Amino acid sequence: MNAAGLKKGLKATGRRVTRTRQAVLGLLERTPQPLSATEIFEQLQKENVAIDLVTVYRTVHVLKELGLVAQIELHHEGQARYEIKEGREHHHHIQCQMCGAIVDLLLCPLKKITKLIESQTKFVVDDHTLEFTGLCPRCQ
Amino acid sequence: MNAAGLKKGLKATGRRVTRTRQAVLGLLERTPQPLSATEIFEQLQKENVAIDLVTVYRTVHVLKELGLVAQIELHHEGQARYEIKEGREHHHHIQCQMCGAIVDLLLCPLKKITKLIESQTKFVVDDHTLEFTGLCPRCQ
DNA sequence: TCATCTATTGCAAGTGTATTGCAATTATCA
DNA sequence: TGATAATTGCAATACACTTGCAATAGATGA
Ligand SMILES: [Mn+2]
Ligand SMILES: [Mn+2]
Ligand SMILES: [Zn+2]
Ligand SMILES: [Zn+2]
Numbered sequence: 001m002n003a004a005g006l007k008k009g010l011k012a013t014g015r016r017v018t019r020t021r022q023a024v025l026g027l028l029e030r031t032p033q034p035l036s037a038t039e040i041f042e043q044l045q046k047e048n049v050a051i052d053l054v055t056v057y058r059t060v061h062v063l064k065e066l067g068l069v070a071q072i073e074l075h076h077e078g079q080a081r082y083e084i085k086e087g088r089e090h091h092h093h094i095q096c097q098m099c100g101a102i103v104d105l106l107l108c109p110l111k112k113i114t115k116l117i118e119s120q121t122k123f124v125v126d127d128h129t130l131e132f133t134g135l136c137p138r139c140q
Numbered sequence: 141m142n143a144a145g146l147k148k149g150l151k152a153t154g155r156r157v158t159r160t161r162q163a164v165l166g167l168l169e170r171t172p173q174p175l176s177a178t179e180i181f182e183q184l185q186k187e188n189v190a191i192d193l194v195t196v197y198r199t200v201h202v203l204k205e206l207g208l209v210a211q212i213e214l215h216h217e218g219q220a221r222y223e224i225k226e227g228r229e230h231h232h233h234i235q236c237q238m239c240g241a242i243v244d245l246l247l248c249p250l251k252k253i254t255k256l257i258e259s260q261t262k263f264v265v266d267d268h269t270l271e272f273t274g275l276c277p278r279c280q
Numbered sequence: 281t282c283a284t285c286t287a288t289t290g291c292a293a294g295t296g297t298a299t300t301g302c303a304a305t306t307a308t309c310a
Numbered sequence: 311t312g313a314t315a316a317t318t319g320c321a322a323t324a325c326a327c328t329t330g331c332a333a334t335a336g337a338t339g340a
Contacts, residue, residue: 016307016316037297052319057298075213075269078327079297094263103261110270113249117272121243123234125274129215130250132257134265156287156336177326192290197327218298219326 001026002068002086009066023049024059025068025084033102034072034081034093074102075133094132098139105132141166142208142226149206163189164199165208165224173242174212174221174233214242215273234272238279245272 006025007017023044028035035043037060041053060082063069072081074095081102092105114125146165147157163184168175175183177200181193200222203209212221214235221242232245254265 014316018307018317020318050319054299054320055318058317073213073215075267094257094261094265096263097266103263105257105261107256109249109253114272116247117234117245118274121234121245122277123236123243123272123274124280125234125272126237127215127274128270128272130268130270132254132263132265132268134258134263134267137262140264154287158288158336160289190290194291194328195289198288 001029005068005086006066009068010062013066015062019049020051020055021059021062023047023051024056025063028063028069028082028084029086031083034083036079036081038079040082073129073131075131092130092132094134096136096139097133098135101136101138103136141169145208145226146206149208150202153206155202159189160191160195161199161202163187163191164196165203168203168209168222168224169226174223176219176221178219180222213269213271215271232270232272234274236276236279237273238275241276241278243276 001022002025003022006021010017010021024040027040027043027047031043037053037056040060041051041056044051044056060069060071063082064071068085069082070085072083072093074081074093077095089106090108092108093102094105095102108130110128110130114128117123118125141162142165143162146161150157150161164180167180167183167187171183177193177196180200181191181196184191184196200209200211203222204211208225209222210225212223212233214221214233217235229246230248232248233242234245235242248270250268250270254268257263258265
């Protein structure tokens with residue numbers, strides 16, 4: 001686990017290194033797909049880590065602030081998901097409408113387009129979301 | 141108002157042409173930016189059109205099914221928005237993080253990329269979301 | 281035009297995700 | 311180890327959206 005990064009980030013912001021923060025970060029690190037708060041809660045329960053769902057929400061919030069975790073909002077899911085940023089490039093996702101499978105897309109085609117949008121709209125672009133839905137090979 | 145399209149679509153699916161459906165469609169047609177269910181509700185109240193918020197939700201659902209209205213999910217807004225499809229190309233949006241202003245982007249750069257994603261992932265892509273956030277000229 | 285049928289509506293209640301208040305707990309450090 | 315303050319769990323709350331059901335109102339045809 002990236003315990004060093006966690007500890008450093010927490011210390012730097014006057015926060016404490018706790019079992020639950022380590023447990024949530026550890027779970028996200030060993031899970032390849034992005035997890036919702038409820039899924040984090042349920043998985044940790046299975047692993048006999050005592051944690052409240054409220055604490056999961058507060059923990060992912062902190063991990064996001066420290067830049068260790070990214071929050072993902074998939075099309076029509078009605079819940080946020082979280083995944084580790086450490087060692088992974090900025091990327092997007094495709095989700096199967098049938099089975100819900102989520103696959104990473106290892107490209108982001110938007111860098112050039114962002115410049116174009118800035119010149120067209122006079123906005124300063126800060127962020128973007130780009131998510132696809134479709135049918136995975138098994139569900140076609 | 142596209143009363144003809146509405147009537148035709150409703151008849152074709154065994155539904156009825158009602159005051160509220162006409163009122164919601166009419167409001168969306170004369171509003172340039174996408175509206176949330178609550179905004180539709182509040183605006184119609186102002187115009188002395190009696191309608192319940194529940195009915196707004198049910199109505200936008202029907203208008204979506206008829207293909208007359210598009211549902212938009214902006215980054216971190218926590219609510220859906222609706223806009224007329226009639227006479228408008230498929231497009232995306234940019235929203236100002238400060239004042240909430242929403243501006244249409246009159247391009248969709250994803251047609252070629254979709255092919256690439258399909259060949260990379262073996263998914264059949266059905267849909268995508270692409271939304272930007274930033275600061276509008278007034279809020280910079 | 282009117283009666284009948286049934287889709288639609290309004291109201292109340294319910295869902296699901298996420299947030300907040302507060303007292304109890306626990307990490308940190310002298 | 312004890313003092314301090316951050317963190318946690320629990321209960322309550324917020325908010326978008328949905329559902330059940332009886333009342334209302336379009337559509338149809340006599
Ligand atoms: Mn990912
Ligand atoms: Mn638009
Ligand atoms: Zn990107
Ligand atoms: Zn597009």
